[in-house]
Amino acid sequence: MARAEPVFLDDVALVDRQQKDSSSDISIKESTPAPPPTPQSLTPLPGAQIHERATVIVPSPCNPALPIPRIHDPVSPLSAISLSTAQSPILASGQEEATHLQHRFRTLGWRLASGYFACFILSWADGVTGTVLPYLKAEFNLSTMTLSLLWGGGTCGYFAGTLLVESILRWLGHFNFDIELSKSVDNSSLVASDKNTRNIGHSASRARHLTLLMGSVLHAIFFAMMGSKSGFPVMFVAYAVAAFARAVLNAILNSYFASGPKQALGYAYGLSGLGAMASPLVCQSVITTGAPWFHFYLGSLVLSALNILLLAVAFKPNAAESVKEHHLAVSEAAKADCDARCDADPSKKASSSGCPASSFEPTNKHNTLKKALCIPLQWLFCAFALLYSGSETTTQGFMVTYLLATKHANPNTVGFVTSGFWAGLSVGRVCWGYFNGRLTFGQRKHIILFLICKLWKNDLMIVVLNIEL
Numbered sequence: 001m002a003r004a005e006p007v008f009l010d011d012v013a014l015v016d017r018q019q020k021d022s023s024s025d026i027s028i029k030e031s032t033p034a035p036p037p038t039p040q041s042l043t044p045l046p047g048a049q050i051h052e053r054a055t056v057i058v059p060s061p062c063n064p065a066l067p068i069p070r071i072h073d074p075v076s077p078l079s080a081i082s083l084s085t086a087q088s089p090i091l092a093s094g095q096e097e098a099t100h101l102q103h104r105f106r107t108l109g110w111r112l113a114s115g116y117f118a119c120f121i122l123s124w125a126d127g128v129t130g131t132v133l134p135y136l137k138a139e140f141n142l143s144t145m146t147l148s149l150l151w152g153g154g155t156c157g158y159f160a161g162t163l164l165v166e167s168i169l170r171w172l173g174h175f176n177f178d179i180e181l182s183k184s185v186d187n188s189s190l191v192a193s194d195k196n197t198r199n200i201g202h203s204a205s206r207a208r209h210l211t212l213l214m215g216s217v218l219h220a221i222f223f224a225m226m227g228s229k230s231g232f233p234v235m236f237v238a239y240a241v242a243a244f245a246r247a248v249l250n251a252i253l254n255s256y257f258a259s260g261p262k263q264a265l266g267y268a269y270g271l272s273g274l275g276a277m278a279s280p281l282v283c284q285s286v287i288t289t290g291a292p293w294f295h296f297y298l299g300s301l302v303l304s305a306l307n308i309l310l311l312a313v314a315f316k317p318n319a320a321e322s323v324k325e326h327h328l329a330v331s332e333a334a335k336a337d338c339d340a341r342c343d344a345d346p347s348k349k350a351s352s353s354g355c356p357a358s359s360f361e362p363t364n365k366h367n368t369l370k371k372a373l374c375i376p377l378q379w380l381f382c383a384f385a386l387l388y389s390g391s392e393t394t395t396q397g398f399m400v401t402y403l404l405a406t407k408h409a410n411p412n413t414v415g416f417v418t419s420g421f422w423a424g425l426s427v428g429r430v431c432w433g434y435f436n437g438r439l440t441f442g443q444r445k446h447i448i449l450f451l452i453c454k455l456w457k458n459d460l461m462i463v464v465l466n467i468e469l
Contacts, residue, residue, distance in 0.1 A: 107318065112264060114310035115253045118216065119268045120275035121307045122246050124300065125222060127276025127422050130396045131283045131415035134404060135293040140232055144401065150239045151393060157240035161247025166369055168214070168248065173207030174200050175329075201329020205317035208252055212311045215252075218245035220304035227297035266429065273426025276396075277419045284415030396421055 129150070137147060176199050218241055225238035257264040283296045317325075372378050399418055403409040409417075 107314075108260065110314040111256070112260065114307075114314035115256060116268055116271045117310055118212075118249055118253060118307055119272045121303055122219065122249060123272040123275035123422075124279045124303065125219065125242055126246070127396065127418065128279040128283045128296065130398065130400045130418045131280040131287075132293050132296070133397065133401055134411070135287070136235070137401075139229070139293070142232060144398075146232065150236060151397065153236040153240040154243035157243030157245075158247045160240075161244040162251070163369070165211070165248050165251045166367065168211055169204075169207040169252075170202065172210040172214075173202045173204060175203050175206060176200060201325070201332065203317065203322075203325045203329075205315075205321040205325065208256070209312075209315045209317060211248060211252055212315055213308065215245045215249040216304070216308045216311050218242075219249070220301060220308065223297045223300045223304055227294045227301070229294045263434070266434070270426050270430035273422050273429055277422035277426055280415045280418040280422070284413070284419075287415070288412050392425075 133147060136142065137144070222238050222242035222245070225234050225241070228234065253268065254265065257268050279296075283293070286296050286299075287293055396418055399421065400409075400414050403414050403417060404411065
């Protein structure tokens with residue numbers, strides 16, 4: 001058996017000390033951070049996008065050829081950074097759109113106001129007939145039957161205006177789009193004289209503007225002819241001219257109001273009744289002071305001049321409308337040329353002939369009046385309008401004459417009765433236009449009650465034998 005070597009305490013202590021020293025060296029090595037890697041030298045990259053605050057560039061771990069900016073590295077002082085003064089494109093486009101919408105609302109407001117005033121003037125001339133009719137009868141020694149022919153002249157003028165308004169709009173809307181855009185709308189002649197019809201476009205806003213001016217000028221001529229006191233033939237022509245102008249203006253303004261806010265058309269008819277209510281009041285007041293009846297018509301020329309000015313300024317085509325209609329005319333001309341080439345050579349198709357696709361809807365060049373008359377329901381509406389307008393016109397026209405002849409009315413105040421008639425019509429139009437959309441189908445049966453009340457009031461006028469105003 002081998003004899004074991006003796007172990008001394010000094011040897012054990014030495015081994016323990018060596019193990020502790022080795023473990024402390026390992027811990028020191030683990031806690032000491034590794035030195036940062038030396039950045040690699042990179043060749044200049046002209047297409048590289050480097051953040052403006054980066055000062056140290058290290059290679060990308062995915063692609064060493066691409067630099068990566070390190071935002072946490074030391075940056076340049078703020079005084080050395082150049083701030084950009086360019087406006088954000090998103091903010092600029094938003095401000096531009098807001099400005100455009102504000103301009104559109106402003107234009108819409110002015111056009112609605114001028115259109116309302118035009119309706120006021122039209123009814124101003126129409127509502128005063130009943131008040132001045134007794135004075136016309138005494139001035140020219142005319143019978144009631146002869147005076148009733150004035151409404152016959154008005155009927156002829158209204159028929160002519162209704163049948164011709166579409167042709168007038170088409171005629172006045174022609175312009176040559178080969179001319180510069182700024183000249184083609186503002187400085188061109190009323191009718192394009194270029195014989196090459198392929199270069200002729202149609203401007204709806206320009207046609208509307210010129211037709212409104214034409215109608216307002218013709219309506220002003222009515223006041224001048226009535227104020228001239230030239231006899232019955234001139235008055236007959238004056239009523240025909242006024243009805244023609246009223247038909248043209250109503251056609252355009254009704255179309256514009258219907259395409260605008262929902263209540264615009266109802267307010268327009270309400271203001272029409274307001275004008276018809278105001279004119280008998282003013283005319284009767286003027287006559288009561290001792291002034292001749294025709295002074296009312298001469299004074300109304302001032303309102304007509306204001307009406308012409310408002311329509312000329314408010315409905316003048318703006319730049320946006322001119323550009324849109326110019327592009328529409330060019331697009332329609334290109335499409336017409338393409339169709340002509342395809343008709344000449346049927347083997348070619350529009351898709352392969354290089355014809356540009358139009359981004360606008362083509363203008364309807366067909367006679368829409370004929371299409372409207374082909375609708376059976378339209379004839380029913382026309383019959384109702386014929387009875388309504390005829391009853392309204394004859395009622396207000398002969399109201400004063402009837403009261404003077406049968407009810408012993410006061411000549412100095414009887415004209416105010418006509419104002420009451422038109423006031424009720426104006427209030428009814430505004431109220432029914434506001435509440436009609438809120439009534440259910442079952443609630444609309446109450447309209448019959450109002451019709452019964454209306455018939456009762458008509459009977460009341462017959463029963464009452466004497467009125468002294």
